[in-house]
Amino acid sequence: MKLFFSFIRKEFWHVLRDTRSLVILLGMPVMMMLLFGFALSNEVKNSNIGILDLSHDESTQLLTNRFDQSRYFSVTKNLTHESQIEEAFRKNELRMVVIFPPKFRESLLHTNQAQIRLVGDATDPNTSNIMINYASAILRDYQNEIFGEQKFPYQINVESSMLYNPKLSSSFNFVPGVMTLILMLLGAMMTSVSIVKEKEKGTMEILLVSPMRPLMVVITKAIPYLLLCFIDVLLILVLAYTVLDMPLRGNILLLLAESILFIFTTLSLGLLISNLVDKQQTAMFISLVGLMMPALIFSGFMFPLENMPLPMQIISNLIPTKWYYSIVSSIMVKGLGIKFIWKQTLILVAMTVFYLAVAMKKFKIRLE
Amino acid sequence: MLNEEIVIKTNKLTKTFGDFTAVNAISFEVKSGEIFGFLGANGAGKTTAMRILCGLLSPTSGEAMVAGYDVYKENELIKKHIGYMSQKFSLYENLTVRENIEFFGGIYGLSRKELKEKGNDLIGRLGMEKEANKLVGSLPLGWKQKISFSTAILHQPKIVFLDEPTGGVDPITRRQFWDMIYEATDAGITIFVTTHYMDEAEYCNRVSIMVDGSISALDTPHQLKEQFETDSMEGVFLKLARQAKRGE
Ligand SMILES: Nc1ncnc2c1ncn2[C@@H]1O[C@H](COP(=O)(O)OP(=O)(O)OP(=O)(O)O)[C@@H](O)[C@H]1O
Numbered sequence: 270m271k272l273f274f275s276f277i278r279k280e281f282w283h284v285l286r287d288t289r290s291l292v293i294l295l296g297m298p299v300m301m302m303l304l305f306g307f308a309l310s311n312e313v314k315n316s317n318i319g320i321l322d323l324s325h326d327e328s329t330q331l332l333t334n335r336f337d338q339s340r341y342f343s344v345t346k347n348l349t350h351e352s353q354i355e356e357a358f359r360k361n362e363l364r365m366v367v368i369f370p371p372k373f374r375e376s377l378l379h380t381n382q383a384q385i386r387l388v389g390d391a392t393d394p395n396t397s398n399i400m401i402n403y404a405s406a407i408l409r410d411y412q413n414e415i416f417g418e419q420k421f422p423y424q425i426n427v428e429s430s431m432l433y434n435p436k437l438s439s440s441f442n443f444v445p446g447v448m449t450l451i452l453m454l455l456g457a458m459m460t461s462v463s464i465v466k467e468k469e470k471g472t473m474e475i476l477l478v479s480p481m482r483p484l485m486v487v488i489t490k491a492i493p494y495l496l497l498c499f500i501d502v503l504l505i506l507v508l509a510y511t512v513l514d515m516p517l518r519g520n521i522l523l524l525l526a527e528s529i530l531f532i533f534t535t536l537s538l539g540l541l542i543s544n545l546v547d548k549q550q551t552a553m554f555i556s557l558v559g560l561m562m563p564a565l566i567f568s569g570f571m572f573p574l575e576n577m578p579l580p581m582q583i584i585s586n587l588i589p590t591k592w593y594y595s596i597v598s599s600i601m602v603k604g605l606g607i608k609f610i611w612k613q614t615l616i617l618v619a620m621t622v623f624y625l626a627v628a629m630k631k632f633k634i635r636l637e
Numbered sequence: 638m639l640n641e642e643i644v645i646k647t648n649k650l651t652k653t654f655g656d657f658t659a660v661n662a663i664s665f666e667v668k669s670g671e672i673f674g675f676l677g678a679n680g681a682g683k684t685t686a687m688r689i690l691c692g693l694l695s696p697t698s699g700e701a702m703v704a705g706y707d708v709y710k711e712n713e714l715i716k717k718h719i720g721y722m723s724q725k726f727s728l729y730e731n732l733t734v735r736e737n738i739e740f741f742g743g744i745y746g747l748s749r750k751e752l753k754e755k756g757n758d759l760i761g762r763l764g765m766e767k768e769a770n771k772l773v774g775s776l777p778l779g780w781k782q783k784i785s786f787s788t789a790i791l792h793q794p795k796i797v798f799l800d801e802p803t804g805g806v807d808p809i810t811r812r813q814f815w816d817m818i819y820e821a822t823d824a825g826i827t828i829f830v831t832t833h834y835m836d837e838a839e840y841c842n843r844v845s846i847m848v849d850g851s852i853s854a855l856d857t858p859h860q861l862k863e864q865f866e867t868d869s870m871e872g873v874f875l876k877l878a879r880q881a882k883r884g885e
């Protein structure tokens with residue numbers, strides 16, 4: 270145990286005395302938080318929307334078809350009551366709901382006024398915003414058709430709102446994304462680089478020639494990074510809460526527990542990489558290109574997954590970051606509990622066990 | 638100082654990488670307290686043989702005992718009784734002299750108190766009081782090698798393996814390094830050392846010369862010089878090296 274701590278202390282010294290790692294460790298999360306703070310515009314295609322038609326008349330029928338035919342939307346569900354909206358958003362079935370009030374056509378023709386409500390899923394506020402704009406455009410077109418170009422007092426009033434996220438700040442959306450990326454970067458890259466560095470410098474040989482068990486050598490190398498990653502999770506949460514005014518909706522303990530799980534995932538990926546390569550540069554390259562790029566592309570926070578071609582969507586299921594991102598945004602933005610994310614959690618556990626098993630097997634082979 | 642206890646014994650020890658035989662059926666014995674020189678040109682297989690004896694590599698065939706333990710089955714036990722200084726420089730550059738000593742002593746299970754005492758003692762003997770809290774990376778190579786050696790024997794192993802410990806070091810420091818080696822043998826530690834410097838071969842009790850994976854000659858420096866009818870180890874080495882096929 271004493272030995273264990275002296276290893277950990279040694280590892281901390283390494284990190285703290287190396288300005289480059291310190292910058293990555295502390296500068297990176299802060300920089301990313303600010304960088305992604307600028308709203309990212311996302312494109313929307315064939316997003317699933319629901320219709321809550323309380324009027325069932327000619328106009329609402331026509332408008333529903335218009336929505337369905339538009340390249341931005343496809344109507345996948347007809348709702349009967351407003352209470353179903355939240356449920357549908359939670360299950361990720363729908364991204365937006367169009368609500369036609371009772372007697373829509375009647376009031377439009379007789380009072381020259383009609384209300385339509387658009388409700389967006391604010392988990393992804395950028396996308397929701399864009400969707401509401403597109404939907405409003407479709408409604409405007411329809412209005413122009415029936416009343417001509419004349420600036421008549423006839424009007425369809427569009428009232429839009431967002432569920433879960435009334436302030437519609439884009440920061441809410443990217444915070445889980447930054448957390449995912451940072452953990453992937455630190456967990457996998459820093460661990461693999463630090464282990465490979467010992468191989469390159471020859472110190473690994475000295476450790477392996479000592480009575481220390483090889484497994485112990487590797488575990489003690491990984492633990493400091495577990496701690497450092499965890500500190501970064503806290504750092505990001507504090508930044509989100511204080512600088513971005515982000516309310517932490519879900520259970521914070523659940524969020525931290527899931528984060529620790531994901532840190533384990535990234536550490537085991539780091540171990541795996543360190544067993545495959547002998548050069549620090551290679552380790553860094555694999556971490557950046559092999560892990561960070563897919564993490565960026567396939568987590569769904571920069572590029573909405575539903576806009577991707579099917580093969581890409583299938584690939585995205587193999588990327589651990591997708592699941593962690595989904596877990597974090599479910600907890601942080603939607604305030605959901607374990608009941609809604611146990612599937613993602615199980616997938617992450619399975620992935621971690623798999624990576625660890627492969628890493629350990631490779632490690633044994635190396636030592637014959 | 639020499640006694641007849643045998644601490645290393647190999648019999649037709651062989652290591653192949655694919656179809657390349659790096660170490661080819663070498664057999665030798667090293668006695669307790671001896672300084673055993675393990676010579677050979679670049680690529681002769683010295684490091685490979687040494688790594689097998691240290692339990693870092695498992696041999697392809699043959700037998701070897703180190704400190705009374707079998708290299709196949711008991712390599713974990715071997716590790717407790719040896720010290721190793723690898724060919725690559727191997728201290729942590731980011732740690733201070735004292736931190737390195739304490740860390741490497743620590744992995745051999747020395748207690749905190751022992752580490753403090755031995756660390757201070759060592760720093761005193763090396764005359765590095767002023768540098769004790771400097772990062773190792775900022776020190777000259779010769780000093781690093783001395784620290785490296787001292788940490789390798791901090792836990793008082795039976796045998797210490799030194800792989801080209803003086804490579805690239807100036808003659809004066811080399812001389813001091815060899816004084817440290819003699820001190821270690823006085824403390825009962827057996828030395829197994831490889832070197833490229835022929836003058837250092839003269840300091841050894843016995844010398845083996847490896848050519849292309851096999852041991853071509855093994856005796857005291859005096860006997861070798863007589864056998865090869867030359868007056869320096871340089872001469873012995875040149876005559877043997879001529880047989881080598883592995884080029885540089
Ligand atoms: N893991 C390995 N796989 C394949 N070949 C190897 C491996 N390790 C060493 N060799 C080869 O075995 C031969 C002997 O290498 P070794 O390092 O033992 O030589 P050496 O005598 O220590 O040389 P030097 O004086 O340069 O240190 C070399 O030709 C080397 O390329």
Ligand SMILES: [Mg+2]
Binds near residue numbers: 683684724800
């Ligand atoms: Mg060598």
